Amino acid sequence: MPSVIVEDSVGIVNSQIYTHTQPFTLQCGTTLPSYELVYETYGVLNENKSNAILVCHALSGHHHAAGYHSMDEKKPGWWDTCIGPNKPIDTNIFYVVSVNNLGGCHGSTGPLTLDPETQKLYGPSFPSVLVRDWVVSQSHLADHLGIHKFAAIVGGSLGGMQALQWTIDFPDRVNAALLIACAAKLSAQNIAFNEIARQAITTDPNFFAGRYVENSVQPSQGLMLARMIGHVTYLSDDGMRERFGRELKSGDLGSGGGVEFQVESYLHYQGRAFSKHFDANTYVLMTKALDYFDPARETGNDLVATFAPVKAKFLVLSFSSDWRFPVERSREIVNALIEARKNVAAAEIESDQGHDSFLLPIERYVRILRSYLIRIADEVCK
């Protein structure tokens, strides 16, 4: 709980709901009769509406990116280190929009919503949603907010994929895209980890083919396992050694049993906490969106051709110890952007915190974000 709101916090924030009253046909062909997106905004939209930044969330993220919902909230939003007055995404300058994606479980229309046709929860029958669908739905919200062109769209991991898709699908609506710990498509290893996570969930006896709510249970064990697997892949070997080593939480190695290592305890805690506030069907849906993301597929796997219509400029950042979205994946994007003659700057940040680095206040990373966005502000936020 924050006893006081510090100066560089956006303070107490309220979520809002955008209702799209028109039918929305998804890439998979299914039409949602209408949908809602829950979102937050920080800062003030300027008169020209030229200072908006869209923040896209990653796999397990949501719309609450900065500040506190109340004085009782234990932790601020997930990217509070970077969003706020005088922070790199400076809310004194920018108007920041953060959305919970369609299919999410934090208030936007998704598996936990009633299907108006059946009057039952969508649950596992919620249609498959792709990154492209997210981008289109975000553009509807932008229309609603009166934002024609974003000064920047920022995202890490799956969030970066949304920013990238924006530049391809709406070239005139993005001034700059900041792709952090991102990839133009997942590797086989990545898809494998996602499938293990999905199997952990769907084979939980409490999953009931996705109808667990109706059965008044939760596939908590499966969701916890899925999160534990994911979490290990977001850290690095060095980072884990540094943080946990072989420290024991309880027991004695000499006694030959009843031992719990710190790392085990940590993963159990993280997994359990996650399983309490995340929906299993949403996890399956979002990992699929990750797996299917492949914007170059339509141009015969030619990323350079995919980038041909793009008008945005790019900042591409990656982290040395990230093995889930390694620096090579970012280099692929950068090389294709250069060949496509797009403006791009790229840095590879030294960090032993793995994929999770993009959420951490690493000095060099934060300074680059700040520098880049100051430049953007000078160029477009008049």
Place this chain on the structure above:
Amino acid sequence: MTLRADLKLISELVNPNARVLDLGCGEGDLLAHLQHTKQVNGYGLDVDANNIRICIDKGVNVIEQNLDDGLSNFADDSFDMVVMTETLQSVREPDHLLKEMLRIGEECVVTFPNFGHWRCRLQLMTFGRMPVANHLPHSWFNTPNIHLCTFKDFEALCLDLNLRIIQRRVVDYKHNEYTWLSSAPNLLGTVAFYRLGKNS
């Protein structure tokens, strides 16, 4: 902003809207100038964290990439001009890099400190010590300059590699060009400036 004299010389050689790659772009002065004055599509490679941030401040397309890791990520003939100022002497494989520069670029410009300058020769001859000069300020043990050469050495390498020397210019350590320097470049010139092309 006043542009360093050698960068001004390079700038004169670049056509408007050209594709330019600057290897070891430092603080991005050349590219910022070219973007502003000639609307080039330019990229700079560097590894220094501070330089990279300064480039970003200036809106320069800077890419964090170590020249010693090669340039295989750039396609053949993908740039009009590839530039490398005062960096040749500190890379691991200068000969390989020169070939790569002309694979990627139509033309290239290379500048480097001349180890054959009379001060270097004098220091080595009279004191028997490794030369330290305005254009070579480091001691032998902490110098990043691991592949020093002279005008003559460089031209011999160009011949070996079958690279065409389009132009040679001779400048002092402040990169100013005086005609008298050209009378004996290998002895009087502190910085060598070469414009290279492919031999057909």
